[in-house]
Amino acid sequence: xxxxxxxxxxxxxxxxxxxxxxxxxxxxxxxxxxxxxxxxxxxxxxxxxxxxxxxxxxxxxxxxxxxxxxxxxxxxxxxxxxxxxxxxxxxxxxxxxxxxxxxxxxxxxxxxxxxxxxxxxxxxxxxxxxxxxxxxxxxxxxxxxxxxxxxx
Amino acid sequence: xxxxxxxxxxxxxxxxxxxxxxxxxxxxxxxxxxxxxxxxxxxxxxxxxxxxxxxxxxxxxxxxxxxxxxxxxxxxxxxxxxxxxxxxxxxxxxxxxxxx
Numbered sequence: 594x595x596x597x598x599x600x601x602x603x604x605x606x607x608x609x610x611x612x613x614x615x616x617x618x619x620x621x622x623x624x625x626x627x628x629x630x631x632x633x634x635x636x637x638x639x640x641x642x643x644x645x646x647x648x649x650x651x652x653x654x655x656x657x658x659x660x661x662x663x664x665x666x667x668x669x670x671x672x673x674x675x676x677x678x679x680x681x682x683x684x685x686x687x688x689x690x691x692x693x694x695x696x697x698x699x700x701x702x703x704x705x706x707x708x709x710x711x712x713x714x715x716x717x718x719x720x721x722x723x724x725x726x727x728x729x730x731x732x733x734x735x736x737x738x739x740x741x742x743x744x745x
Numbered sequence: 746x747x748x749x750x751x752x753x754x755x756x757x758x759x760x761x762x763x764x765x766x767x768x769x770x771x772x773x774x775x776x777x778x779x780x781x782x783x784x785x786x787x788x789x790x791x792x793x794x795x796x797x798x799x800x801x802x803x804x805x806x807x808x809x810x811x812x813x814x815x816x817x818x819x820x821x822x823x824x825x826x827x828x829x830x831x832x833x834x835x836x837x838x839x840x841x842x843x844x845x
Binding site for chain 1: 755768770791794796797798799800801802803804805806807808809810811812813814815816818
């Protein structure tokens with residue numbers, strides 16, 4: 594084999610390897626801010642979502658994105674007349690924008706829930722609260738992730 | 746959760762179930778997707794009345810953990826039910842004794 598042929602062959606091999614490397618990094622399409630907007634529209638329609646009355650507690654920096662403690666507290670008296678009906682958690686960049694939805698009522702006494710969630714990458718997370726009077730409130734926080742929630 | 750409470754007190758309830766919560770987005774060692782297997786819903790009833798319902802998506806961590814609150818109104822059972830997307834159902838019952 595001439596050295597020119599060998600060089601061509603080498604280039605082909607390198608090209609094949611590069612293509613392989615690209616294939617390896619192909620991951621399921623992440624939820625883009627657009628799909629988050631679509632999920633919000635699907636859930637709340639055209640009702641306005643006002644920032645406030647919701648406190649979303651997440652670590653500022655999560656070392657392990659697989660298990661991130663989260664607490665959502667809604668400022669609501671939780672009486673028969675005025676209570677928080679639902680709490681939602683949304684993600685901007687996880688593969689799916691919806692994370693968790695819970696239903697509450699006056700029987701809960703406190704509009705506060707905690708759980709553990711996966712956070713795929715550094716992004717914004719939101720908590721949204723739907724009140725019995727029809728109003729919708731939200732909170733958004735930034736979270737930085739060192740090791741991605743690979744379980745996603 | 747506590748076993749006893751005073752009427753009108755708000756009681757903290759902590760729950761956890763062992764479940765893989767396989768998201769369906771991971772690949773196995775030969776590059777094939779691992780099928781999704783998640784807990785889809787978790788409910789709690791207190792004296793037969795639903796007091797908590799959660800809808801879970803794949804972004805909830807392995808071994809789903811929840812903390813929520815219930816106002817102690819009567820001595821009754823709290824029944825917790827987890828349902829997964831393969832028809833698996835797990836239940837747990839805890840009794841709350843309420844005093845005046």
